[in-house]
Amino acid sequence: MRIDILSVLPELLESPLQHSIMKRAQEKGFLEVHIHQLRQWAVNEYGQVDDYQYGGGAGMVMMCEPLAKAIESLSKERKPARPGDRGGYDEVIFLTPDGEMLNQKMANAISLKENLLIVCGHYKGIDERIREHFVTKEISIGDYVLSGGELAAAVLVDTIGRLIPGVLNDETSALTDSFQDNLLAPPVYTRPEDFRGWKVPEALMSGNHKLIDEWKYEQSLARTKERRPDLLKEKE
Ligand code: ADE
Secondary structure, three states, X not given: OEEEEXXXXXXXXHHHHOOHHHHHHHHOOOOEEXXXXXXXXXXXXXXXXXXXXXXXXXXXXXXXXXXXXXXXXXXXXXXXXXXXXXOOOOEEEEEEEEEEEOOHHHHHHHOOOXXXXXXXXXXXXXXXXXXXXXXXXXXXXXXXXXXXXXXXXXXXXXXXXXXXXXXXXXXXXXXXXXXXXXXXXXXXXXXXXXXXXXXXXXXXXXXXXXHHHXXXXXHHHXXXXXXXXXHHHHHO
8 A cells, every 4th residue: 555645744744654563564565655745835935835714713724726736746646556547546535623533444444445645734724625626535533633634644544554464463463453343352461370469361361262262252342331332333
């Protein structure tokens, strides 16, 4: 998968994507991430990409021209991968608190795409015409407002990156994550078996895989019932 990200603060994105699983995904060639400074397409030599809102109101708005030029120019570089492809990006994603809430189901679907362009907003947002004419998907990472889309982009890339087949060493580990199958993950334990008298549940020490799987499923179900009953309703 190739992901291009448009941002006025690329530095904010660099570190989160250069470690651990994201680093490995890129080194192994499963994921390519390219971060582009939007100011390359600024409207003047001062690097301007935002302006006052029409109608008044506090805060600046990111202008159409730099965004349109950036999206068009990056899209042109994404040639059709095979006959029948229309080229360009599979999705142009805008991160915004009024977008559709990110969840595991959405992440699974996005992880199957080949080319994504992620647009990070700043200030009061981006000119609505860009949303209407270029953006194909609007995503929020939660009901709170961040200073810009970069941290949300890092969350999105991490979430989908680890789902790309081959990225995780033990492929089943993404399948047993919380939220896959609308269940929270069960509790986990490691050595020692007894820490200050706090013991690892017996079922896990039994060596009986059927019993262990049943125990994990029951724990997942109980935890989900207690903490996120809404997920069980969705499951029905
Ligand atoms: N930009 C600012 N806040 C955001 C949020 N909650 N989700 C996605 N993008 C954002």
